[in-house]
Amino acid sequence: MTATDALSRLQGAGRHALELEAVSRYFGALVALADINFTLGAGERRAVLGSNGAGKTTLFNAISGDFPPTTGRVRLFGEDVTDLPVHERIRRGLRRTYQISLLFGGLRVIDSIYLACRGVSRRRFSLRRARRDDEAIHAAETLVGAVNLEAVQGDLVSTLSHGQQRQLEIALALAGAPRLALLDEPAAGLSPSERSDLVEILRSLPRHMSFIIIEHDMDVALRVADNVTMMHNGRIFKEGTPTEIEGDSEVQELYLGHGRG
């Protein structure tokens, strides 16, 4: 068992960013995820599509540990993290955004991003104020520019508009050089120009970085993703390249035909 584990870890290293093995998640009698097997290559970008209630967010929660799977295993970069708490998975290079913004209303924008940069480093318990030349400050200032929030970086998060809060969500997930990011409908509620900014940001990420994006907007999804996974009723229903998925008649019928909202 351990020998096989070590072998699979060796083989997995550098090849797979993420592996889900027979992952299920129940909420009482409700089966939100049913026996999901899923593999994401290192550096791969995947779009997850599916109507509301398909289990996409639950899939993210199972990977991040927010709501661990009821059964099944989760492997991050070859390491089994099924039994690790959320923050331990994050420290291994995982990040995520939330479909409904989860932010720090009483903090300033720049402080929030600064914390995101600090979260994966040591000195989380430092009782000293950061200095101007601190590398986490530089990283935070770069990120605040990348998501176009410079003008409001000193403002309290609670005073931001919805679009600005979505941008902040993305900045928090990109802080600290992640290796795999889970983006839960990052473009929801953004204006067309903000959407194209978002696409630009995602396309300019370092090539070794993987991400999974849940996105209803096909234009956004297909412009950033290498492959597409379709979900329906807690199951993976189809996987393929964007062209395969767009041309698939079953997909057309089930997803594109109706229930896009």
Next chain:
Amino acid sequence: MEARRRRGHGIFSGGIAWSDLHPGTVAAVVFLLAWPSFTSDFFTFQIGAYSLILGTIALSLMLLAGYGGMVSLAQLTVAGITAYLVAILGDNSVGVMGLGWPWWLTVPAAILAGAVLGALIGAISVRTEGIYTIMITLAIAVVSFFFVRQNYVLFNGWTGFAGVEPPTLFGIYWRDPVPFYYLSLLVAGGFFCAVAYVSRSTFGLGLQAIRDNPRRMRALGFDVALHRIFAFFLAGLIAATAGVLLVWFNGRVSPGTMGVEASIDILVIAVVGGLRHPIGPFLGAVGFVLLENFAIDLIDRERFNTVIGLVFLLVVLFSPDGLLGLWNRIRPRLRFDRNARPVAGRATMDAAGQPASARQSTS
């Protein structure tokens, strides 16, 4: 101050920016330093020093509740146990315990033990939220009270200890009103500055972020439980140091020192004063001590709790941010205040933010 900070350009300053020093702050410091020179011993000791001690214990609660969102009713328990340890490890006149350690060993050992106790209380309660944190810490306070009352071997039961005195050092008897006032001012002022400074440190910002959204903090790589326990440790350090002053102030310590009523007084002091800034607990403490000493002249002793309760109710109803919030609301109306800036700044910033269309577009 808030508006100024949000607009400030120096986002992270390594030290304390002297330009931030408000003339009001300077006036307050001068006033506090000069206090014993124009008041009686009674006002220096019973009002001044006692307010500073209670304010420091309430400050430890402010750190937990204001920045960490964790309301603990056991901070006075930490101070009380530390007070007991000073009597147990050092000298007392009761003839029970009193190991006779020198003060320079007794005091640090008692404070450290108090801080560890604070962390322990934290470890027990950090997995709970909101009302459950209050309940657990209340339970700890109650259990501790009955434990020291029933334990005669270590804590001398009902009676507790008397004859606990500060050392005579540099030829000064530190329980004399004026030296004791300055000693209390040093401790209170030191912790006040420390808390104000730490609130903008990595740890302090993290604590406030956990208050706002613990789930998101986990998703940034923070160990939320450990962060909270560390906050309890620091708050324990503050409360424990105040506990040493408390036993020197009273000269004695008994179960009543850490009774439930007194624990609730600390909560009232912190909430009435204001939990948003470290100055709040001290405002609350001064108000409380003044009421405690002078309300007696106006009403019966038995009615005192009614008065405190009414004040608490009024403040919570009309100013959720306590006396501090009241002051912040009145300040813009005072013309002479050069920092008076009504909240209009926030509205313009909102308007300058995003066009309404951006907010309405949905998927």
